[in-house]
Amino acid sequence: MLSGLSGKLALVAGAGSGIGKTVALKLAAHDCKVGLFDLNKEGLEKTKSEVTSAGGSCETFLGDISNREHVQCAVDGVTSHFEMAPSIGINCAGITRDAMLLKMTDDQWDSIISCHLKGSFLFTQILARQMVKAKISGSIVNTGSISGKIGNTGQANYSAAKAGIIAFSKATARELAPKGIRCNTVVPGFINTPMANAIPPHIKQMVLMMTPMGRFGETTEIADLYCFLASESSSYITGVDIEVAGGLAM
Template sequence: MTDSTTPANSDSGITATEVGGITAVPGLLTGKVAVITGAAQGLGLAMAHSLVDSGARVVIGDMNAEAIEAAVSELGGSDIAAGVVCNVSSLEAVQELADTAANTFGGVDIWVNNAGITRDATIRKMTEQQFDDVISVHLRGTWNGLKVATALMREQDRGGSIVNVSSISGKVGNAGQSNYSAAKAGIVGMTKAVSKEVAFKNIRINAIQPGFINTAMTAAMPQHAIDSKLADIPLGRAGEPEEVASVVLFLASGLSSYLTGTVTEISGGRHI
């Protein structure tokens, strides 16, 4: 499978992946500013492309300075994108990310808590540090993003949309991922709780739960493991990063204006 795009409708200007998913709606997010953590590569970068191609300007946070520089260039340069080296475990660092968006592009309308790591091991072998590291990046990092983003959006008084990236493993649990599964499940509860706190300010918070997606990490898996996962997916294939990004685009935009506190599974029907 490829991530190249082809026109889905020559009259609408909508672009689509070869598997048929809409990846951008030109003009949908014109005038909007988005912040995406963990966005210098992989799923986060696909999300950034989708939002930029739909008219938004984007600030990406990531730990890899070299990858940030390349991503900003790929997204269209400094008029369209900016990047900040950001450890989402640090509230101060996340605040700097928000300040960059406000100072560079005038505020934040969309915030995507996407940054994540894995430290897989069975509970017998997992160390306290491995557990703490994953909880710190995923759960604390999402909390930091929510705290900073909601504060800024309330101050701006124009509402906003926040998307938290959970995982299907937060629904069903994965062996060898007690840390990751716990963090991703926690993100769902956090999404629902905070969405109730800020809805009156027209700040919407939703979560997504991607399943088996074609990324560098999944490509490195042994073929027998890939085949086993594919056998459990009713649609019969892995998802593409652009298909995750298209759901983020929907949740970030006014197309989902009456959705908050929801969880969307992007799993091809796996674990339904």
């Protein structure tokens, strides 16, 4: 077991599918109480069913991470339900609106920046305020992307947002370290998730050719890193971005 997870309360955004779902299940297996936050109601219920059937404790919160009121309600709700403030925040919420730059619309740009970059801001700020109010130390882990480091064709919006998250988390790490709150970023490569399944076959093939390990990753191969960064086993780590990308950015 990782140090210092048992009995803690975590709020996981994007818990309805993909990486967020796997992280929520892993945290519950480490005896964390887990708040599940997502816009996907059906996905939330499936995740809750899997957590509870494995003997874990969780509650669901339906909402949009780019909406301040929704995030505030999730943080207040999980605090009220479990009668304790969350000391762990995992943000895996995300969408794609891919288009080539010359054809990208304002809506495609704005929706990605809102979900990923504004969402990370709201999630981190509101959770950190709750931790400070409760006078507890904590760990917040946001999700970048290898696209935010090397760029990706058809993803100028997504690449920009993910690069922003990496810088944002470093800045917040500096501000929040004196308050006992750590902020880090996991930087996935191409992982087998519902989002990745929507990538056109010819783009997938191009990615595979660029990836030294020659395959997409699995959510189980990345979830343990989130749990490590959430735990006290990483108590002297803050402001870092860690790639899990099969060597794609080498």
